[in-house]
Amino acid sequence: MADYDITPKELNKMLQEHPGLYVLDVREPHEIAICAIEGTFKIPLGEIASRFSEVPKHEPVVVHCKLGGRSAQAVEFLKSKGHENVKNLSGGIIRWIDEVDNSLNRY
Numbered sequence: 001m002a003d004y005d006i007t008p009k010e011l012n013k014m015l016q017e018h019p020g021l022y023v024l025d026v027r028e029p030h031e032i033a034i035c036a037i038e039g040t041f042k043i044p045l046g047e048i049a050s051r052f053s054e055v056p057k058h059e060p061v062v063v064h065c066k067l068g069g070r071s072a073q074a075v076e077f078l079k080s081k082g083h084e085n086v087k088n089l090s091g092g093i094i095r096w097i098d099e100v101d102n103s104l105n106r107y
Helices: 008-017 045-054 069-080 092-099
Strands: 022-025 061-064 086-089
Touching: 008 086, 008 092, 045 069, 061 069, 061 092, 069 086, 086 092
Parallel strands: 022 061, 061 086
Antiparallel strands: none
């Protein structure tokens, strides 16, 4: 795990303590149609370079994808644009389903 990774259980705790936490889903729309963490913001990885200004710069942000690879790329990009408090959900939504919410559909 990279130093900016968090686990699904850590994210779940953060969401309980801060219901308005900015969680960014960088998967494609067809993936989001299968399953999504409730309340997430959605910007596909391919659009992050043109839409990163939509992501708050001065509050915590957690980014996720299916398994963690695309979201790690998004975290690196956001950090390069001055976002400091950005975390990657380790294992993505698949690990979230396994450890937090198994009511969501796996794909």
